[in-house]
Amino acid sequence: MSGMIEKLLIVGIVLGGALFIASGLIWLERRLLGLWQDRYGPNRVGPFGTFQVVADMIKVFTKEDWVPPFADKAVFVIAPAVIVATILMPFAVIPFAPALQVIDLNVGLLFFLAMSALGVYSVTLAGWSSASKYSLLGGLRAAAQMLSYEVFMGLSLVGVVLLSGSFSLGRIVEAQQGLWFCIPQFFGLVVFVIAGVAETHRLPFDLPEAESELVAGFHSEYSGMKFGMFFVGEYLGVTLISAMITTLFFGGWMGPFLPPAVWFLIKTFFFICFFILLRASLPRPRYDQLMALGWKVMLPLSLMNIVITGGILLARG
Amino acid sequence: MRVAETNIADELKKVFAGGVIACQQTVDRVPTVWVDPERAADVLRYLRSGIESPYSLLFDLTAVDERIRKYRGGQPDADFTVVYHLMSLGRNEDIRIKTGLKGDYPSTHSVTGIWPNADWYEREAWDMFGITFEGHPHLRRILMPPTWEGHPLRKEHPARATEIGPFRLPAAREEEEQKALRFRPEEWGMKRHGEDTDFMFLNLGPQHPGTHGLLRIILELDGEEIVDSVLDIGYHHRGAEKMAERQSWHTFIPYTDRIDYLGGVLNNMPYVLAVEQLAGIEVPEKAQVIRVMMCELFRIASHLVWYGTFAQDVGALSPVFYMFTDREKVFQIVEAVSGGRMHPSWFRIGGVAHDLPVGWDRLVGEFLDYLPPRLDEYDGMVMKNSILRARTKGIGSYTLQEAVDWGVTGPGLRACGLEWDFRKKRPYSGYELFEFDVPTAVHGDCYDRALVRVEEMRQSLRIIGQCLKNMPEGPYKSDHPLATPPRKERTMHDIETLITHFLNVSWGPVIPAGESSFAIEAAKGCNGYYLIGDGGTTSYRTRIRTPSFTHLQMVPHISRGLMIADLMAILGSIDFVLADVDR
Numbered sequence: 001m002s003g004m005i006e007k008l009l010i011v012g013i014v015l016g017g018a019l020f021i022a023s024g025l026i027w028l029e030r031r032l033l034g035l036w037q038d039r040y041g042p043n044r045v046g047p048f049g050t051f052q053v054v055a056d057m058i059k060v061f062t063k064e065d066w067v068p069p070f071a072d073k074a075v076f077v078i079a080p081a082v083i084v085a086t087i088l089m090p091f092a093v094i095p096f097a098p099a100l101q102v103i104d105l106n107v108g109l110l111f112f113l114a115m116s117a118l119g120v121y122s123v124t125l126a127g128w129s130s131a132s133k134y135s136l137l138g139g140l141r142a143a144a145q146m147l148s149y150e151v152f153m154g155l156s157l158v159g160v161v162l163l164s165g166s167f168s169l170g171r172i173v174e175a176q177q178g179l180w181f182c183i184p185q186f187f188g189l190v191v192f193v194i195a196g197v198a199e200t201h202r203l204p205f206d207l208p209e210a211e212s213e214l215v216a217g218f219h220s221e222y223s224g225m226k227f228g229m230f231f232v233g234e235y236l237g238v239t240l241i242s243a244m245i246t247t248l249f250f251g252g253w254m255g256p257f258l259p260p261a262v263w264f265l266i267k268t269f270f271f272i273c274f275f276i277l278l279r280a281s282l283p284r285p286r287y288d289q290l291m292a293l294g295w296k297v298m299l300p301l302s303l304m305n306i307v308i309t310g311g312i313l314l315a316r317g
Numbered sequence: 318m319r320v321a322e323t324n325i326a327d328e329l330k331k332v333f334a335g336g337v338i339a340c341q342q343t344v345d346r347v348p349t350v351w352v353d354p355e356r357a358a359d360v361l362r363y364l365r366s367g368i369e370s371p372y373s374l375l376f377d378l379t380a381v382d383e384r385i386r387k388y389r390g391g392q393p394d395a396d397f398t399v400v401y402h403l404m405s406l407g408r409n410e411d412i413r414i415k416t417g418l419k420g421d422y423p424s425t426h427s428v429t430g431i432w433p434n435a436d437w438y439e440r441e442a443w444d445m446f447g448i449t450f451e452g453h454p455h456l457r458r459i460l461m462p463p464t465w466e467g468h469p470l471r472k473e474h475p476a477r478a479t480e481i482g483p484f485r486l487p488a489a490r491e492e493e494e495q496k497a498l499r500f501r502p503e504e505w506g507m508k509r510h511g512e513d514t515d516f517m518f519l520n521l522g523p524q525h526p527g528t529h530g531l532l533r534i535i536l537e538l539d540g541e542e543i544v545d546s547v548l549d550i551g552y553h554h555r556g557a558e559k560m561a562e563r564q565s566w567h568t569f570i571p572y573t574d575r576i577d578y579l580g581g582v583l584n585n586m587p588y589v590l591a592v593e594q595l596a597g598i599e600v601p602e603k604a605q606v607i608r609v610m611m612c613e614l615f616r617i618a619s620h621l622v623w624y625g626t627f628a629q630d631v632g633a634l635s636p637v638f639y640m641f642t643d644r645e646k647v648f649q650i651v652e653a654v655s656g657g658r659m660h661p662s663w664f665r666i667g668g669v670a671h672d673l674p675v676g677w678d679r680l681v682g683e684f685l686d687y688l689p690p691r692l693d694e695y696d697g698m699v700m701k702n703s704i705l706r707a708r709t710k711g712i713g714s715y716t717l718q719e720a721v722d723w724g725v726t727g728p729g730l731r732a733c734g735l736e737w738d739f740r741k742k743r744p745y746s747g748y749e750l751f752e753f754d755v756p757t758a759v760h761g762d763c764y765d766r767a768l769v770r771v772e773e774m775r776q777s778l779r780i781i782g783q784c785l786k787n788m789p790e791g792p793y794k795s796d797h798p799l800a801t802p803p804r805k806e807r808t809m810h811d812i813e814t815l816i817t818h819f820l821n822v823s824w825g826p827v828i829p830a831g832e833s834s835f836a837i838e839a840a841k842g843c844n845g846y847y848l849i850g851d852g853g854t855t856s857y858r859t860r861i862r863t864p865s866f867t868h869l870q871m872v873p874h875i876s877r878g879l880m881i882a883d884l885m886a887i888l889g890s891i892d893f894v895l896a897d898v899d900r
Contacts, residue, residue, distance in 0.1 A: 203634065
């Protein structure tokens with residue numbers, strides 16, 4: 001019975017923590033962008049503007065929940081829920097600390113890949129059901145982009161699995177005891193980070209939204225809380241990918257002196273800030289250029305990584 | 318304008334015996350030839366391709382409603398005149414061809430077959446005057462709404478809202494207006510289906526973050542590839558040319574500021590120069606140098622806005638914030654000098670509004686130290702960024718020949734490799750005294766257009782530096798009686814100057830009758846004013862030739878076969894302002 005309560009407690013902590021961080025990111029991103037763009041960002045509501053998140057939430061919750069008359073209503077409503085659900089699920093398999101993990105699946109890594117692949121549905125369905133040309137173009141771009149980057153994301157992790165000999169995320173972290181995988185799996189890391197940016201469709205790979213071309217693309221027609229779901233979904237995605245980078249390549253919760261969960265948070269926040277810095281500094285490639293990069297550079301790179309890693313492991317016996 | 322050295326008018330008389338009706342003397346000394354409407358197209362074709370170093374650039378095409386003009390100075394009889402203003406880059410000369418048309422709703426032949434950019438000009442002339450151009454492929458309204466009744470620049474058309482009764486938009490009419498705006502591909506000769514695909518028609522704008530204002534582009538798409546496009550402009554039309562016929566010569570100056578609303582006093586410049594030419598006013602040396610300095614400051618301000626938004630169109634979020642910060646520094650100087658910021662309306666007929674304030678040199682000096690390192694930083698951040706290069710190199714390119722065909726001037730022309738700058742080729746306001754280079758590029762694509770503008774900012778800084786070092790002493794406004802407003806200090810001494818002052822301030826100056834045009838190198842290309850005075854306190858006809866109008870017209874031509882994302886890069890690289898397009 002006490003085990004049950006403990007589990008529920010962990011679920012609560014992980015779920016609450018993920019949502020808290022994701023909503024906090026709204027503030028963090030705007031402040032960091034402000035810092036890097038020589039302006040202030042939100043600094044009026046509460047200390048350092050931190051209550052801006054609350055103000056935003058009140059706004060989003062009280063806005064008219066409007067469904068365009070020409071939209072496919074059922075799908076239009078389901079689409080934003082799908083993205084939040086599919087991104088929240090993988091948090092269950094991430095080991096935040098040795099004891100702080102909802103469930104250590106022996107196929108945890110596959111579970112993560114499967115869930116993030118399902119996320120494509122959300123964006124594509126949103127674009128399709130909106131029955132708007134901009135949304136449709138955004139949805140199509142999203143489908144093509146996320147499907148192809150899904151491939152490299154999976155392939156880039158094969159090296160990690162080869163080295164640790166397991167799909168369990170807990171085991172993968174433990175396997176990095178002596179050396180973090182960011183060194184032996186450097187190319188895997190590079191491909192994973194790029195694929196991760198594409199998966200969360202953040203700038204420079206925000207083509208499904210492409211504000212200056214498609215006017216928010218797949219979520220053009222969304223407003224109120226449904227838009228809020230996409231919004232939070234994006235930040236959840238950033239948190240998830242950052243947490244996965246930490247887990248898979250940077251030793252997860254491992255680190256000296258400080259408690260494991262703190263180490264995990266520090267590392268994750270570092271990558272979150274990196275994501276935001278990318279947005280502040282890079283222009284957006286064209287759709288076909290993004291595809292060319294994927295299939296002509298990333299695919300060979302990740303395949304090469306597998307061959308070399310496998311070869312070295314074989315040679316070592 | 319430059320004086321013609323070879324007498325082209327005589328040559329035309331020889332070749333087209335009987336076709337040439339008369340030669341007119343104008344104040345700007347541009348050879349002005351009246352041609353029989355039936356032969357006009359032949360004459361124009363001859364000038365375009367029949368002679369050595371031809372007049373290959375259709376600089377402007379417009380019309381004049383002559384019906385109530387008093388001082389016609391022996392010009393042939395006409396109710397409406399169509400004016401073709403041609404430019405020869407080889408000769409560095411202009412020629413103006415006029416055809417006089419009779420009747421209330423006359424017609425003439427279209428020259429769209431000779432110059433592709435005549436398309437929009439003729440549509441505009443039809444829209445504004447009701448002149449039909451036979452043979453024009455799509456002769457329909459361009460600036461006014463499709464449901465508009467009447468042709469605004471005709472003299473009988475009311476100019477004020479109070480003259481046409483209150484505006485009402487009942488539901489039925491709203492529906493009708495919206496219906497009129499619906500796009501029908503067949504009307505533009507477009508197909509709905511390809512060989513094995515259905516095309517999608519995407520309405521980009523009038524509200525769209527990539528169009529920088531109210532511009533509607535209808536794209537015919539095959540997937541994301543642009544098959545063809547139609548531009549719908551006129552959402553920003555405020556009737557500036559009509560207003561000029563009501564405002565006094567002096568009070569029209571603030572309206573010019575708002576034509577290219579990023580250019581500030583750069584817009585005042587061609588207008589006051591044209592008026593001064595008409596009135597025969599010599600501008601004192603100091604006023605000239607002040608004007609040059611302010612113009613170059615505004616060129617930098619305009620280019621900075623372009624720089625930031627161009628980067629943003631390609632997807633870079635941050636540069637626009639840095640560049641607006643820099644632009645603020647320019648505005649601090651403008652504010653200290655003129656009291657205004659974006660639209661200081663600071664030039665006056667005969668000079669400028671005030672003398673420079675004490676301490677202006679410190680402000681300008683600080684800015685000259687401030688900007689160059691920032692520009693260098695932006696080079697690394699924007700121009701050397703590999704994603705931006707991939708997005709803009711080889712995109713939206715045109716050759717020098719195409720540029721001339723479409724009437725491109727300014728950075729867009731220089732990006733094709735031709736070193737053509739009005740400040741060098743036809744110096745005005747003392748530009749011949751300054752040392753600066755004219756940056757050019759080779760490929761005429763989006764990247765090269767950007768490159769030219771970035772370098773232009775550095776050259777503008779050089780010019781400002783020379784203004785700072787060599788600011789002459791003396792009056793800031795001419796003593797000419799038509800300079801407006803006249804210098805106050807003299808009015809208290811004798812009754813004559815007091816009366817002149819009173820009249821010039823209350824009614825506005827009476828500028829002598831005549832025709833005058835002036836073109837300058839504005840931030841976006843060549844901005845020109847063609848003024849017809851009829852001996853009154855207002856102009857009889859003011860024609861504003863803006864660069865954005867011609868440049869924007871070229872977009873469908875250079876975006877065919879590219880993708881939507883490329884279109885955004887092209888729009889960004891053209892650097893147009895919708896207010897400058899629609900006027």
